[in-house]
Amino acid sequence: MRTWGILPALFAVAITVVSATNGLAQVYPSRPATLIVPFPAGGPADAIGRIVAEGMRPSFGRSIIVENIGGASGSIGVGRATRATPDGYTVSLGSWPTHVVNGAVYRLPYHVVDDFDPVSLITTQPLLIIARKDLPARSLLELIAWLKANADTAMQGTAGAGGASHVAGVFFQRETGTQYQFVPYRGTGIQDLMAGSIDFMIDLAAGSLPQVRAGTVKAFAVTAAARLPAAPDIPTVAEAGLPSLQITSWYGLWVPKRTPSGAIAKLNAALVDALADATVRSRLAALGQEIFPREQQNPEALRVHQKAEIGKWWPILRAANIRVE
DSSP, X not given: OHHHHHHHHHHHHHHHHHXXXXXXXXXXXXXXXEEEESSOTTSHHHHXXXXXXXXXXXXXXXOEEEEEOOOGGGHHHHHHHHTSOSSSSEEEEEEHIIIIIHHHHBOOSSOTTTTEEEEEEEEEEEEEEEEETTOSXXXXXXXXXXXXXXXXXXXXXXXXXXXXXXXXXXXXXXXXXXXXXXXXXXXXXXXXXXXXXXXXXXXXXXXXXXXXXXXXXXXXXXXXXXXXXXXXXXXXXXXXXXXXXXXXXXXXXXXXXXXXHHHHHHHHHHHHHHHHOHHHHHHHHHTTOEEOOGGGOSHHHHHHHHHHHHHHHHHHHHHTTOOBO
């Protein structure tokens, strides 16, 4: 008789616990979230991260605070993201270098696929082949000829070993048969290019396009299949005579593994709304970014795209023996 008397009370407690749990789940987000940008403030990734974070706020319902954690081609910041509590309040901006290239060239304490849950693809961008204003070459083929004639002294600035610009340079050397010196920088090195201290760069459009527009450097080609809407006067590598040199970088959002699916869905919805906003689209376009189509703005599309990129680039990177300790 005592047992039967206790059961209704236990049942009532269970209902209360379930209701409370559901209530907690429904209030997400109840505080601001943090977006880790794994590169220094002021760079292209930082600009894109801040545009996206600001654009997500109305739909997300809370502020998304950008935290810059630079170093080691983004691997320090990405590593921090993997150690965060998987509660939906830590999001990381990732890219082709951080979530594809780094997995092949660094000894990482995390796995670029297995330790994350994807949220969505964001944008894609090509790289620009740019040079100091007084370099005598007037076209991409003339640049290649100049590099071959000046192999002992020619210098390409990069953002460091394993970064997008370095990988692009290795690929460029392979496709053109050129050899020259790489000069690594903590940033991109574009200030030295403007000053004439280095000869050329293969730089992300977001970083180099403003200087091309300002006339402080000259551009030879864009590493995409089509011309950039933001810079329609720059030919593609195919138009410039080197069709094999197509390279695109891209950005996406990830969260730590085992983040609740409801939080991922909320973050995804906020990002989709942001990418549909005219102001956000205009600001990203000004940085040379092309937004992925709406049907690719979802977790599965990011997962598929990342794995396809790994399948393409890891054999190339390993064959080139690019390793960063």
